[in-house]
Amino acid sequence: MKNTVIEQLATVLDGTLSVQEIEDMLEKPKFEQLGDIAFPCFLLAKKYRKSPHLIAEEISQQIAKEGFEKIEVLGGYINFFYDKVTFANAVITKVLKERDQYGAKEETGKQIVIDYSSPNIAKPFSMGHLRSTVIGQALANIAEKNGDKAIRINHLGDWGTQFGKLIVAYKKWGSKELVEASPIEELLKLYVKFHEVADDALNDEARAAFKMLENGDSESLQLWQWFREESIKEFMTLYDLMNIQFDSFAGEAFYNDKMPSVVEELEKKGLLVESDGADVVELENMPPCLIKKKDGATLYATRDLAAAFYRMKNYQPKAIYYVVGNEQSLHFNQWIQVVEKMGYEWAKSLHHVPFGMMLKDGKKMSTRKGKVVLLANVLEEVIEMVKQNIEEKNPNLENKEEVAKAVGVGAVIFHDLKNFRLNDIEFSLQEMLNFEGETGPYVQYTFARIQSILEKQPFKENRSYILEVNDYEWPIYTQLVEFPTIVEKAYEHADPSLVAKFALKLARTFNKYYGNTKILESDDFLNGRLALCESVAIVLKESLRLLGIETPKSM
Ligand code: ARG
Numbered sequence: 001m002k003n004t005v006i007e008q009l010a011t012v013l014d015g016t017l018s019v020q021e022i023e024d025m026l027e028k029p030k031f032e033q034l035g036d037i038a039f040p041c042f043l044l045a046k047k048y049r050k051s052p053h054l055i056a057e058e059i060s061q062q063i064a065k066e067g068f069e070k071i072e073v074l075g076g077y078i079n080f081f082y083d084k085v086t087f088a089n090a091v092i093t094k095v096l097k098e099r100d101q102y103g104a105k106e107e108t109g110k111q112i113v114i115d116y117s118s119p120n121i122a123k124p125f126s127m128g129h130l131r132s133t134v135i136g137q138a139l140a141n142i143a144e145k146n147g148d149k150a151i152r153i154n155h156l157g158d159w160g161t162q163f164g165k166l167i168v169a170y171k172k173w174g175s176k177e178l179v180e181a182s183p184i185e186e187l188l189k190l191y192v193k194f195h196e197v198a199d200d201a202l203n204d205e206a207r208a209a210f211k212m213l214e215n216g217d218s219e220s221l222q223l224w225q226w227f228r229e230e231s232i233k234e235f236m237t238l239y240d241l242m243n244i245q246f247d248s249f250a251g252e253a254f255y256n257d258k259m260p261s262v263v264e265e266l267e268k269k270g271l272l273v274e275s276d277g278a279d280v281v282e283l284e285n286m287p288p289c290l291i292k293k294k295d296g297a298t299l300y301a302t303r304d305l306a307a308a309f310y311r312m313k314n315y316q317p318k319a320i321y322y323v324v325g326n327e328q329s330l331h332f333n334q335w336i337q338v339v340e341k342m343g344y345e346w347a348k349s350l351h352h353v354p355f356g357m358m359l360k361d362g363k364k365m366s367t368r369k370g371k372v373v374l375l376a377n378v379l380e381e382v383i384e385m386v387k388q389n390i391e392e393k394n395p396n397l398e399n400k401e402e403v404a405k406a407v408g409v410g411a412v413i414f415h416d417l418k419n420f421r422l423n424d425i426e427f428s429l430q431e432m433l434n435f436e437g438e439t440g441p442y443v444q445y446t447f448a449r450i451q452s453i454l455e456k457q458p459f460k461e462n463r464s465y466i467l468e469v470n471d472y473e474w475p476i477y478t479q480l481v482e483f484p485t486i487v488e489k490a491y492e493h494a495d496p497s498l499v500a501k502f503a504l505k506l507a508r509t510f511n512k513y514y515g516n517t518k519i520l521e522s523d524d525f526l527n528g529r530l531a532l533c534e535s536v537a538i539v540l541k542e543s544l545r546l547l548g549i550e551t552p553k554s555m
Contacts, residue, residue: 013044015489135416139496145546157250169190283338320351386411414443486499500543
């Protein structure tokens with residue numbers, strides 16, 4: 001319908017404005033009484049030195065009225081009122097034809113790297129990592145819906161001075177059996193103990209141990225490798241549970257042999273300055289970026305620099321997104337400015353995509369000293385709660401386990417993604433599982449409700465259908481038509497919450513319609529109503545898929 005408006009305007013304006021210009025100028029009126037879409041004539045008024053109202057009048061008179069209920073001129077705007085039935089038909093035809101491709105853009109042939117999740121070896125998977133995981137996964141899905149290829153990278157924190165400490169602690173107090181039984185918990189205990197007893201001598205020992213690791217000492221490497229493998233095993237349980245995928249697990253250690261060339265280049269370009277024995281790059285408006293410590297050990301930022309160079313060369317992406325909490329903003333600002341100073345144009349395509357904290361009772365949810373809140377356990381708990389709910393309400397349901405998993409995980413993901421990422425969010429199991437609230441289960445339930453309608457009376461694809469457009473149906477059509485724009489905006493602003501909010505609203509609108517309509521009544525509009533149901537189901541499913549959430553057929 002919007003295209004009809006654009007075409008019509010383009011014909012009437014006959015080259016005065018390009019199709020793109022017309023499209024950009026079109027506005028959605030603030031009030032329904034002002035029509036479905038409006039074209040402002042102020043720009044043209046300036047050009048032709050006529051009043052906007054007069055221009056609007058002239059244009060509107062030349063527009064073919066077909067497909068519109070009416071076209072009105074008001075205050076320099078041409079307000080288009082779509083013919084509701086024509087509009088409804090256009091939407092439903094499109095959704096049913098394109099199905100899960102509805103809202104998808106053509107392939108661009110471009111790649112985007114998304115760096116997300118990225119937990120630290122031998123440390124618990126934190127709430128921050130959970131946020132990064134779900135936001136990153138959604139962004140990758142949204143990128144692909146927009147036609148780009150997403151390269152999903154888990155930049156594991158598998159290198160750094162902490163491994164020196166860990167090696168020392170393990171050699172002093174560690175037990176192989178304990179670590180194998182519960183790797184992250186045990187390794188964390190060792191790490192905590194190290195800090196409890198560490199004095200200057202022990203710290204020196206740890207520094208020396210890390211140095212040996214960096215120099216490729218085989219015993220140290222073996223230990224490190226083992227810590228890494230055991231930790232990854234534990235992370236994998238979580239990823240499997242949540243259906244999270246990566247194209248690469250190239251973590252910080254992967255860049256060990258790729259740092260010297262970056263450091264050399266910094267030196268050659270005269271950017272490296274000595275400060276207290278360490279090598280730093282001085283920056284504008286922020287503290288210097290530390291590249292090499294006094295003892296020659298490299299740092300987190302050095303590895304990020306090397307990683308950026310590697311990714312740019314290897315994938316030639318149009319951008320790299322770093323989905324990392326906002327407490328690391330300084331880190332990203334610093335090393336990205338270093339790339340700028342090196343004179344690389346592509347520094348502009350490196351984007352920190354920050355997010356807020358996960359709070360519990362208003363406080364930061366951190367891993368208490370030595371006591372690990374294992375996320376896998378939290379998820380198991382949520383899934384267990386869903387299972388109990390199913391036992392109470394729908395004991396005969398097939399695949400209870402699978403459904404409970406999909407709903408539990410969906411609840412956790414949606415609870416995160418419905419908020420704009422920079423907001424802090426309060427972790428609340430009750431809230432995320434509320435089937436009536438603004439939750440994943442609510443949207444999933446709406447989808448399942450439609451499936452049960454369509455099971456009783458399938459939509460007959462090959463039969464014609466007539467659409468009714470009453471007050472309950474109209475908002476469904478206008479929302480369905482928004483989906484492609486939402487997908488586009490979500491990518492433009494790296495904001496999956498737009499998709500989550502859209503899904504919630506569509507589910508609400510559908511449920512209102514459901515509560516006020518005898519959908520299965522056999523009258524002339526039956527197949528039309530089923531077409532509507534089918535379309536809503538397609539778009540809800542696709543919205544949730546973008547967020548990384550499954551849609552069980554019944555629950
Ligand atoms: N491992 C880091 C942490 O847990 C996050 C890494 C984010 N990605 C990056 N390229 N710096 O804090």
